[in-house]
Amino acid sequence: MVKVTVCGAAGGIGQPLSLLLKLNQNVDELSLFDVVNVPGVGADLSHICSDSKTESFVPSSKEDKSALANSLKGSDLVIIPAGVPRKPGMTRDDLFNINASIVRDLAQGIAENAPKAFVLxxxxxxxxxxxxxxxxxxxxxxxxxxxxxxxxxxxxxxxNTFISQLYAKETKPSDFNINVIGGHSGETIVPLYSLGNSKSYYEKLSQDDQKALIHRVQFGGDEVVQAKNGAGSATLSMAYAGYRLAESILKSFKESSVVECTFLNLDESIKGAKEAKQLINGLDFFSLPVKLGVNGIEEVHYQVLQQISDDEKKLLQVAIDQLTKNIEKGVAFIKN
Incomplete structure (x- = not known):
């Protein structure tokens, strides 16, 4: 029996993410938590004739912690899309003061009620x-x-999508699986187009087109924010992305050799983490391809850091500089 809990299930990301999870054959129990509107989402999803059981939890008051506790108990996987979305002109860091408290409180709930769960x-x-x-x-x-x-x-x-669009007559997005390392905001995002089957396509581009492609990947979220004209940020594509990682983790319970990129804590108990840290100025958190297994992250594929192009090394240094501050900000929020 596999139980998955979505914290923030009634939001713009949470609803489509919950729908995708409801359809996953590896999910036996889908638990939905939010502070508003989640009973309706749960009722709606419960009418879908997939085999997973759906249950919703909403606090009766701000002081009520039982709803979160009950939603988390017995969870194998917890996914947190909770928080406020970006609005025009906002950076991800602008969201920090609001979302940091929300995430801290949910993490406390996980610590108390689902300490062995995988957490996304x-x-x-x-x-x-x-x-x-x-x-x-x-x-x-x-x-x-x-x-x-x-x-x-x-x-x-x-x-994957953006480079395929440049070669629409020759390729489709599913032809690619680009490693993207670093972090998840602006210039901390470093797509490694110089590796794998994207290399030949990338090298055909002019230097200006290469820079434009990198910039589009780094700031693709702005396209959606502007296109929605203040009505939201990337929700559907983010739900798909979150689901894709969740799906890989669920597969790794039964299969070996599942590899995905993720922003992880490079604790030296994980194979390859020590080597990775030595190549990124000792950062404690970084996104790299990792091998997944039944116990979680089994190995960090740090070797990609040794294979990147000179241009990507420059992008990497910018990412490291910015990430240092981002990480310190999160750690200090709890320690202080």
Whole structure:
């Protein structure tokens, strides 16, 4: 029996994410938590004739912690898209003061009620919220670095899609699986087009077109924010991206050799983490391809850092500089 809990299930990301999970054959129980509107979402999903059981939980008051506790108990996987969305002119860091408290409180609930669960963080700014969750779990003595994932999969989805659009007559997005490393905001996002089957297509582009492609991947979220004209940010594509990582984790319960990029804590108990840290100025958190297994992250594929182009090395240094501040901000939020 596999139980998945979505915290923030009634939101713009939470609803389509919950729909995708409801359709997944590996999910036996789908638990939906939110502070508003989630009973309606749960009732709606419960009419779908897939085999998973759906249950909804909403607090009766601000002081009510039982709804969160009951939604989390027995969970194998917890996904957190909760928080406020970006609006025009806002950066992910602008969201910090609001979303940091939300994520901290949910992490505390996980520590108390589902300490062994895999935890996926979608709530922005991911570069800071993942350290917040890590520090909260550490405070409670239940932190397992193998089971904490920052969802950066949307950057990969965009990287695949955007290069395919440049070669629409020759390729389709599913032809690519670009490694995207670093973080999940602006210039911390480093797509590695110089590796794998994207290399030949990327090298055909002019230098200006290469820069434009990189910039589009790094700031693709702005396209959606502007196109929605203040009515929201990337919700459907983010839900798909979160689901893709969740699906890979669910597969890894039964299969070996599942690899995905994720923003993880490079704890030296994980194979390859020490080597990775040595190549990125000792950062404690970074997005890299990892091998997944039944116990979570089994190995960090740090070797990609040794294979990147000179231009990507320059992008990497910018990412490291910015990530240092983002990570410190999240850690300090809990410690202070």
């Amino acid at each position: 963080i979608i709530s922005n700014p991911v570069n800071s919220t993942v350290p917040i969750v890590a520090e909260t779990l550490k405070k409670n003595g239940v932190f397992n670095p193998q089971k904490l994932f920052g969802v950066t999969t949307l950057d990969i989805v965009r990287a």
